[in-house]
Amino acid sequence: MRADARENRARVLTVARELFAERGLDVPMAAIARRAGVGVATLYRRFPTKESLVMEAFTEQFAHCQAVVDEALADPDPWRGFRTVIEKVCLLQASDRGFTAAFVAGFPDLHSELRERSWHGFAALVQRAKDSGQLRADFSPHDLTLVLMANGGLAGAPVAASQRLVAYLLEAFRTGTDELPPPVPLSLDLVLRQPDRV
Amino acid sequence: MRADARENRARVLTVARELFAERGLDVPMAAIARRAGVGVATLYRRFPTKESLVMEAFTEQFAHCQAVVDEALADPDPWRGFRTVIEKVCLLQASDRGFTAAFVAGFPDLHSELRERSWHGFAALVQRAKDSGQLRADFSPHDLTLVLMANGGLAGAPVAASQRLVAYLLEAFRTGTDELPPPVPLSLDLVLRQPDRV
DNA sequence: AGTCAAGTGGACGGGGGTCTCCACTTGTCA
DNA sequence: TGACAAGTGGAGACCCCCGTCCACTTGACT
Structure with missing residues (x-):
């Protein structure tokens, strides 16, 4: 895994944890992506489904x-x-x-x-x-x-x-x-x- | 208000109460309309918004x-x-x-x-x-x-x-x-x- | 430096929600 | 019985969501 990719993945996870904690599980994937400074595709590359992101988080x-x-x-x-x-x-x-x-x-x-x-x-x-x-x-x-x-x-x-x-x-x-x-x-x-x- | 209209209104209200009780407030307006045997427009004629229907119900x-x-x-x-x-x-x-x-x-x-x-x-x-x-x-x-x-x-x-x-x-x-x-x-x-x- | 696969972002498809529009039907009153 | 306003249903506009596709960019290795 490339260094920048690993970093992005980590940032997504952090942001997801923050947003889930603040606003619950129904925060849109797009919001997580935006706050993490990445595109939606990046999210879905690392976490094939929203549920998998939730579980990981x-x-x-x-x-x-x-x-x-x-x-x-x-x-x-x-x-x-x-x-x-x-x-x-x-x-x-x-x-x-x-x-x-x-x-x-x-x-x-x-x-x-x-x-x-x-x-x-x-x-x-x-x-x-x-x-x-x-x-x-x-x-x-x-x-x-x-x-x-x-x-x-x-x-x-x-x-x-x-x-x-x-x-x-x-x-x-x-x-x-x-x-x-x-x-x-x-x-x-x-x-x-x-x-x-x- | 016409007689059939009043009857429809009452039926909608009854059905809405049932569905809200069974499935919560997020039941679609279309579902209420279908079960009441009317179109969506009829619902919205009597209750301008979903919230108003909820309140009434x-x-x-x-x-x-x-x-x-x-x-x-x-x-x-x-x-x-x-x-x-x-x-x-x-x-x-x-x-x-x-x-x-x-x-x-x-x-x-x-x-x-x-x-x-x-x-x-x-x-x-x-x-x-x-x-x-x-x-x-x-x-x-x-x-x-x-x-x-x-x-x-x-x-x-x-x-x-x-x-x-x-x-x-x-x-x-x-x-x-x-x-x-x-x-x-x-x-x-x-x-x-x-x-x-x- | 050059190469190329890994990585990326934004547009888009599909589905489901609320509410609107409009042509058609129907109850009611003279 | 006829006229007409009140009543009606379904299509569709609009929005927001998840997840995909694809052309472009970039890090890493030679």
């Missing part, structure tokens, strides 16, 4: 998720591990608008191995936290999806909103109480933005 | 929300009133895919009076529930928006998922505990559907 985020789970499994405190996973993944989701969409879009086919591993890791985490009596017994690992989807509904809202939601949910998941982060007045036109899509 | 839902709040205010038990509002509105949202989008789309301009009234009603409800000691003191009326957005993230998922989320959240809002509805295994491709948009 989010690979490191996916890996990050995996790392979060592994790290949590290493934590001696079961509840802290559990809580940290949820907090970190939701934070990632809240600060990157394209993440959720890329996440679910990539799930059915690609990354299925990664997904299996993360899933089992999380299930183990849940079991540990239950055994230690800090997580309610009727919590289901499927509730992680519930949390992710709910948190995904806050796309475009300030990160603090997501943090408050997560705090509420963790409160409900646990046996005990904690102080919540302060309320966030959510202006509604935040939601008027175009929704994410691959 | 959801007016009664908005009114329903208002009624829910009023009803809750009449409830002698503050917590039950509070809980019922959240449960009913979220149920409405979960069973009608276009509702959330129409709700937020309509907010900035139209229905602002209705909105004010509902908002004040809900704030009163919150205060009452707090005074009775059943709602946590740091709950903010803004958290209603948080709940609505989070619940909106479950669009397309089974209603039971929304119900579980709401139960978790109410758990967190309250002082005390309750049994949750059973977990719902959410298949992820539910989220792959095209998202709502006006």
Whole structure:
């Protein structure tokens, strides 16, 4: 691969990550190309389809998720591990608008191995936290999806909103109480933005 | 207005409500026209823009929300009133895919009076529930928006998922505990559907 | 320096969306 | 029953998207 081509490819990827994070997955390919200072053809030469660009752009985020789970499994405190996973993944989701969409879009086919591993890791985490009596017994690992989807509904809202939601949910998941982060007045036109899509 | 025209208009409205509920706000005007057995021009004669059709189609839902709040205010038990509002509105949202989008789309301009009234009603409800000691003191009326957005993230998922989320959240809002509805295994491709948009 | 494949950009095809235009039909009222 | 305005449907203008094609440019190697 030629040096300038490699550089262009890298710049496209960077720009794509920025734009996906800011505006969601439905940003036009032309916009990415323009911001990267290349033509559309260059994009399609490196990434045969938009989906492939999305996947490539989010690979490191996916890996990050995996790392979060592994790290949590290493934590001696079961509840802290559990809580940290949820907090970190939701934070990632809240600060990157394209993440959720890329996440679910990539799930059915690609990354299925990664997904299996993360899933089992999380299930183990849940079991540990239950055994230690800090997580309610009727919590289901499927509730992680519930949390992710709910948190995904806050796309475009300030990160603090997501943090408050997560705090509420963790409160409900646990046996005990904690102080919540302060309320966030959510202006509604935040939601008027175009929704994410691959 | 001619009799057949009135009938057509009514049929369009019915069909629009059905399709918006089933497939979200991004169903094409042509699809609505086809299912209603009319041409596109007929649609645009009655509703100059798609947005106007949406607003008209959801007016009664908005009114329903208002009624829910009023009803809750009449409830002698503050917590039950509070809980019922959240449960009913979220149920409405979960069973009608276009509702959330129409709700937020309509907010900035139209229905602002209705909105004010509902908002004040809900704030009163919150205060009452707090005074009775059943709602946590740091709950903010803004958290209603948080709940609505989070619940909106479950669009397309089974209603039971929304119900579980709401139960978790109410758990967190309250002082005390309750049994949750059973977990719902959410298949992820539910989220792959095209998202709502006006 | 010369060569040439790799690289590039912009025009374009195809599809799907909203909304308009216009010739035709149909309900209604005298 | 006849006249006419209200009502109607379908073609198509316009726009935005993804992905392709092709003539041109440029880096790298001899």
